[in-house]
Amino acid sequence: MTLKVGALSAEKGEKTQGFVRVMDTNTMIPVTLINGSEEGKTILITGGVHSCEYPGIQTAIELAKEIQPQDIKGRLMICHPLNKSGFEARRPGIVPEDEKNLNRVFPGDQEGTLTDKIAYTLVTEFQKQADFYIDMHGGEMYEQLTPYVYYVGNSTPEACERARNAASVIDCKYMVRSQATTGAYNYAGLQGIPSILMERGCNGIWDQETVNLYKKDVYNILIHLGLMKGTMTETQYKPEDLVDLIYLNSKVAGCWYPSVNAGDAVKKGEKLGEVRDYFSNPLATYYAEYDGIILYRTSTLWVDKDGGIVCYGKF
Ligand SMILES: [Zn+2]
Incomplete structure (x- = not known):
């Protein structure tokens, strides 16, 4: 066909x-x-x-x-x-x-x-x-x-x-x-x-x-899927499900100082990072809502208001 x-x-x-x-x-x-x-x-x-x-x-x-x-x-x-x-x-x-x-x-x-x-x-x-x-x-x-x-x-x-x-x-x-x-x-x-x-x-x-x-x-x-023949190459990991993902956005624009890296495990209440003004005054601080895994986070020094800063999920 x-x-x-x-x-x-x-x-x-x-x-x-x-x-x-x-x-x-x-x-x-x-x-x-x-x-x-x-x-x-x-x-x-x-x-x-x-x-x-x-x-x-x-x-x-x-x-x-x-x-x-x-x-x-x-x-x-x-x-x-x-x-x-x-x-x-x-x-x-x-x-x-x-x-x-x-x-x-x-x-x-x-x-x-x-x-x-x-x-x-x-x-x-x-x-x-x-x-x-x-x-x-x-x-x-x-x-x-x-x-x-x-x-x-x-x-x-x-x-x-x-x-x-x-x-x-x-x-x-x-x-x-x-x-x-x-x-x-x-x-x-x-x-x-x-x-x-x-x-x-x-x-x-x-x-x-x-x-x-x-x-x-x-x-x-x-x-x-059966599209190709052969045997699968061995993998190091087997993925486990994460649920209830939180896509955290910043309430304010400013300079972004993350406290966590992608792949980190965090505890409930642990600091995720903070946004400061140009004079290093804290504008907003963010904490983990549950024990979880950081999937990604913004890596630029600047973050927009309502811009994504951290995404994390839990088992
Ligand atoms: Zn994409």
């Missing part, structure tokens, strides 16, 4: 690389289609929903180069990266044309601005063909993060279980069942597609070691 997305198509046993236009715009998404020699599932992989989460983007680029039609039983669609203009502008977290966060606008809107149209294109051209969706993220340029994975919680019980089973093969310590609805993978979940969002790497840095760990995770998932 032909694999077709926008103006690109790959016949059985073929690999096609090129660009998919976002509706009536000049924005072109770099895409690789790999149509296996044997029939099987169709899997969607995206990197760069967030523009400067580089390890996920480079992982998508390398997977697109490495995987050949004879390697897979089924079909693979890879976007590398999805938010191309944000990536090229080096503007973290947003699509620069309209300054919207792409992972907050799903399912998108064909009458909307560019971000809405990218989301709409991902849904109508890619997700509707997918049996499973892997979205690769990380901490943004301004975030320090420990690796973890989200799996959809807003889907059919079967899709949630399949997403959780795939998340379980990832080499990280933590996983989180997501109840969100407006992210790319959340919307796929709402449509009954098992979907996960992986978090690895941060602070605008990428290196081959992190990309190799990321690729190992994706290859293990592709083997787990």
Whole structure:
């Protein structure tokens, strides 16, 4: 069966690389289609929903180069990266044309601005063909993060279980069942597609070691899903569920002095950090509401009012 997305198509046993236009715009998404020699599932992989989460983007680029039609039983669609203009502008977290966060606008809107149209294109051209969706993220340029994975919680019980089973093969310590609805993978979940969002790497840095760990995770998932043959590479960790995540925002703008690092275990009442003015006067101090694990925290010295500062969860 032909694999077709926008103006690109790959016949059985073929690999096609090129660009998919976002509706009536000049924005072109770099895409690789790999149509296996044997029939099987169709899997969607995206990197760069967030523009400067580089390890996920480079992982998508390398997977697109490495995987050949004879390697897979089924079909693979890879976007590398999805938010191309944000990536090229080096503007973290947003699509620069309209300054919207792409992972907050799903399912998108064909009458909307560019971000809405990218989301709409991902849904109508890619997700509707997918049996499973892997979205690769990380901490943004301004975030320090420990690796973890989200799996959809807003889907059919079967899709949630399949997403959780795939998340379980990832080499990280933590996983989180997501109840969100407006992210790319959340919307796929709402449509009954098992979907996960992986978090690895941060602070605008990428290196081959992190990309190799990321690729190992994706290859293990592709083997787990039956798209690739072979045995899974051994992992150091098996993720455990964290629940009741707190996404703590700052009540005030100012200079941010964290007391914790990503991956730290904290006790209830422990200081997470404080915001001070330019004269070192404390403006706000933040404490842990429960014993938990820090998943990520802002690493820039400046924080906006209502800007995220710490995300943590508990067992
Ligand atoms: Zn992200």
